[in-house]
Amino acid sequence: MAEHEHVRVAVVGTGFGGLGAAVRLRREGVTDFVVLERADSVGGTWRDNSYPGCACDVPSHLYSFSFAPHPDWPRTFSGQEHIRAYLEHVTDVFRLRPHIRLNSEVKRMTWDGEKLRWDIETASGRLSADLVVSATGPLSDPKIPDIPGLDTFPGKVFHSARWDHDYDLRGKRVAMVGTGASAIQIVPAVQPLARNVTLFQRTPPWVMPRMDRAISGAERRLHRLLPFTAQVRRGLLWGIRELQVQAFTKRPGELGAVEQLAKRNMARAIKDPALRAKLTPDYRIGCKRILLSSTYYPALAQPNVDVVASGLSRVEGSTLVAADGTEAQVDAIVFGTGFHVTDMPIADRVVGADGRTLAEAWKGGMEALRGASAAGFPNWMSVIGPNTGLGNSSMILMIESQLNYLADFVRQLDVLGGRVALDARPSAVRDWNHRVQERMKRTVWNTGGCTSWYLDANGRNSTIWPGTTTEFRRATRRVDLAEYEVLRPSAQPSAVAGESAEAAV
Numbered sequence: 001m002a003e004h005e006h007v008r009v010a011v012v013g014t015g016f017g018g019l020g021a022a023v024r025l026r027r028e029g030v031t032d033f034v035v036l037e038r039a040d041s042v043g044g045t046w047r048d049n050s051y052p053g054c055a056c057d058v059p060s061h062l063y064s065f066s067f068a069p070h071p072d073w074p075r076t077f078s079g080q081e082h083i084r085a086y087l088e089h090v091t092d093v094f095r096l097r098p099h100i101r102l103n104s105e106v107k108r109m110t111w112d113g114e115k116l117r118w119d120i121e122t123a124s125g126r127l128s129a130d131l132v133v134s135a136t137g138p139l140s141d142p143k144i145p146d147i148p149g150l151d152t153f154p155g156k157v158f159h160s161a162r163w164d165h166d167y168d169l170r171g172k173r174v175a176m177v178g179t180g181a182s183a184i185q186i187v188p189a190v191q192p193l194a195r196n197v198t199l200f201q202r203t204p205p206w207v208m209p210r211m212d213r214a215i216s217g218a219e220r221r222l223h224r225l226l227p228f229t230a231q232v233r234r235g236l237l238w239g240i241r242e243l244q245v246q247a248f249t250k251r252p253g254e255l256g257a258v259e260q261l262a263k264r265n266m267a268r269a270i271k272d273p274a275l276r277a278k279l280t281p282d283y284r285i286g287c288k289r290i291l292l293s294s295t296y297y298p299a300l301a302q303p304n305v306d307v308v309a310s311g312l313s314r315v316e317g318s319t320l321v322a323a324d325g326t327e328a329q330v331d332a333i334v335f336g337t338g339f340h341v342t343d344m345p346i347a348d349r350v351v352g353a354d355g356r357t358l359a360e361a362w363k364g365g366m367e368a369l370r371g372a373s374a375a376g377f378p379n380w381m382s383v384i385g386p387n388t389g390l391g392n393s394s395m396i397l398m399i400e401s402q403l404n405y406l407a408d409f410v411r412q413l414d415v416l417g418g419r420v421a422l423d424a425r426p427s428a429v430r431d432w433n434h435r436v437q438e439r440m441k442r443t444v445w446n447t448g449g450c451t452s453w454y455l456d457a458n459g460r461n462s463t464i465w466p467g468t469t470t471e472f473r474r475a476t477r478r479v480d481l482a483e484y485e486v487l488r489p490s491a492q493p494s495a496v497a498g499e500s501a502e503a504a505v
Helices: 016-027 080-093 183-190 217-225 227-249 252-269 273-279 296-300 345-349 395-416 426-440 469-475
Strands: 005-012 033-036 106-112 117-122 125-134 156-159 173-177 196-200 305-308 312-316 319-322 327-329 332-335 380-382 421-424 484-487
Touching: 005 016, 005 117, 016 033, 016 080, 016 395, 106 345, 125 395, 173 183, 173 327, 183 196, 183 296, 196 319, 217 227, 227 252, 227 469, 252 273, 252 296, 273 296, 273 305, 296 305, 380 395, 395 421, 395 469, 421 426
Parallel strands: 005 033, 005 125, 125 380, 156 332, 173 196, 173 332, 196 305
Antiparallel strands: 106 117, 117 125, 312 319, 319 327, 421 484
16 A cells, blocks of 8 residues: 555445445446455455354345345355355455455544545555545444453353354363354354353343245246346335334334244244243343344254353353353353444544544444434544444345435535535534434333343443334435535635425434
8 A cells, every 4th residue: 555645535344334335436436445454355244254154134135235136145044155255246246356455454544624634544554535434334343241260261262253263163062152143043053063052141032933945046047037026026025124113113012922923933942941931031022133043942952052041250260150150161162242333443543623533422322413424523424323223124225325325425525626524513413313312212122121232331222223224215315515514624614504404313
């Protein structure tokens, strides 16, 4: 990387968000951009998570870009290797590799108010950019809890997102810590190999059957010959999920019927009443993400699996001690304990106009105008930013909506002309987030009686979008300049007259 390279746009991350942003920039006629990636290959979450059994819980035809349909998905729910291959395919088809800088982890990015640009320090050198698109994603930095004595453990320790493929689990005593989306895939994959699996369960999840099957050759040929059939399939998958949103956001009481289906799913595999009691949640279904698996409960019923209905409290050599006093001797510990979602490490590396880091600005909770723009951080946009997550549908839909917003952001900069930057007004950010949080109050994520990773340290839901994907697309279809301050060199910020766009929340 050149010592003083300057580009119009710097994108951070090569997952769905980063690659999608790169494609959209190309479509907008912007070719002066780079995509900074800390690893040695593209793929983001689907590169990092390669644990046994890793797969998506969103149907394949909905978990792909609308502008890059894939008629040859082999299964209705794709495995990690197929999704990663799809992202490599997108990278090649849209000729993105010349723009990608691998092994270029962002160490620091600082706003230069005089030059109206971002100065960026990476592992491979320095550069500057007029506009930064942060697409690091919320599931990129693993979180391992601070367990007393963990450093004394003589065996193997790793997180699900940093799987050690050189370590053979056959015949080993394995501890699985956590019961989230990764854990319920790992346990069935590891159970047949391990001597014993001990699952440390702080909170049981609601689990529904995973209706997965191979997509037939005839179906795939049909989608290749008649592409509109794949579009219809995608549309049906999308529509069903849009109709479900009302129960999550406005009428959580209606989810009781779904709980009964989940309990029947458990009862089919778990015959022991005591084990069933351990595995039955005490909160409304949907409060945490509903998990999909047809193999999790059968694996837990096997004689070499022990379920400890308590979180891991401490480690004493090879002995793991749960909060309820239960002990287990193990050879390996696998943490399926999630990610830094509401405290993303990238926020410590972004320094805004007033010298504060994004983490400092978000000390009271993450907030961004329309999930994209943070006040005091001009020409900086996030993809999968605050309150853009979903509890029941495909994040690709939300990403594409944010790419629409990015495209109009670039157009507005062009229209304004010259050296110019847009900084979200604090009042606009506050108003947007007030409306989001007001809607959040009646959702299952806030009223369901659970503590989830959707909530930040203050108990505020700064992760989920409390509406349909259609509403979000409408809210991000264009940039409202009245919500921004226009910055120019050596001049005071200038207001843009005009009515605010109709509020979408």
